[in-house]
Amino acid sequence: MTPGRLSDTFFALADPTRRAILARLAFHTPVTLDQVDFEGIESVQPDDLAYAKELGLSLKLLGVAERLPEGITVRVFPCFLYPGHPLSPIGGPFNAVTVESPEITEVTMSGPGAGGLQTAAAVLGDLVSIVSGESPVHSAERDLPVLSDMVSSFYLHLEVADEPGVLAEVAKLLSDSGISVKSVVQRGISADARLVMVVHECSEELFKSAVGRIAQLEALRSKPRFIRVIEEEFV
Numbered sequence: 001m002t003p004g005r006l007s008d009t010f011f012a013l014a015d016p017t018r019r020a021i022l023a024r025l026a027f028h029t030p031v032t033l034d035q036v037d038f039e040g041i042e043s044v045q046p047d048d049l050a051y052a053k054e055l056g057l058s059l060k061l062l063g064v065a066e067r068l069p070e071g072i073t074v075r076v077f078p079c080f081l082y083p084g085h086p087l088s089p090i091g092g093p094f095n096a097v098t099v100e101s102p103e104i105t106e107v108t109m110s111g112p113g114a115g116g117l118q119t120a121a122a123v124l125g126d127l128v129s130i131v132s133g134e135s136p137v138h139s140a141e142r143d144l145p146v147l148s149d150m151v152s153s154f155y156l157h158l159e160v161a162d163e164p165g166v167l168a169e170v171a172k173l174l175s176d177s178g179i180s181v182k183s184v185v186q187r188g189i190s191a192d193a194r195l196v197m198v199v200h201e202c203s204e205e206l207f208k209s210a211v212g213r214i215a216q217l218e219a220l221r222s223k224p225r226f227i228r229v230i231e232e233e234f235v
Contacts, residue, residue: 022097023065023074029144031065031074037148038076043225048157051196052080054185057155057229058088071145077228080155080198084233093118106234153182153201153229156211161219162193170214174199177210182231198229 023031041061049059057080065074081088086108090096096110112118160166171181185196199207211224 020074022063023072026065027067027072027144029072031072031146035146036074036076039078041078044078044227045157045225047194048155048225048227051157051185051187051194052155055080055155055183055196055198056082057198058083059227060087060090062087062230066150067144068147071147073147073150075150079152079228079230081230082233085230086234150204151201152204152207153231154199154207155227155229156197156199157225158195158214158220159222160193160195161221162188163219166217166219167195169217169219170195170197173213173217174210177206178202179207179210201231 017033020031020033020036023029023036041059044059052059059078060081061076061078063074063076066072083089086098086106087096090110093112094110095112096108098106098108100106158170167184167186174181179202180200182198182200185194187194187196207226211226214220215224
């Protein structure tokens with residue numbers, strides 16, 4: 001948790017519809033499916049996983065709802081986690097939810113979430129709640145704005161020409177945007193040269209703007225690609 005920025009947050013391994021429902025339950029504000037920003041894992045490449053392992057990262061598809069002073073964000077996206085994050089070891093048929101707030105710091109709940117019996121039990125529980133009128137999903141006490149921008153750390157993968165000064169050029173463009181580099185991996189030579197880095201938290205819009213300028217460098221041999229990174233660790 002980042003003091004002064006996060007108010008209440010939950011992370012979960014799930015889909016956009018469930019994120020909208022959980023956000024409404026957690027923050028008592030109406031959230032519709034079209035307000036949930038979501039993306040899949042189709043842009044993730046095998047070498048991203050290999051480089052991430054060198055950086056001590058593991059890939060997860062997360063749903064995140066976060067309440068900030070100016071509103072809330074609700075989104076689903078692939079991201080890398082460091083080993084100290086409670087969702088990092090979750091795998092196989094298990095699902096998990098991590099809840100953060102200033103009062104409790106962090107609480108994680110996990111259990112089997114895939115398979116016929118687990119799905120049937122969840123659906124039946126939802127139906128019982130709705131029929132009995134005990135479900136709070138349809139009530140909202142306040143109307144908080146749903147924000148489109150977010151703050152995150154990022155993994156950045158660049159295929160570059162094997163020549164001096166490329167890393168310095170990239171670092172300068174990031175620095176000019178106020179973005180600092182946390183770690184760097186350089187691999188390959190000639191046509192196989194790769195430059196992989198993780199940057200510290202920054203505005204997503206600011207980061208995408210910087211990546212757009214990096215893409216214009218003559219040393220770039222293909223379009224840059226990036227994946228969000230959750231920097232938080234609980235150890």
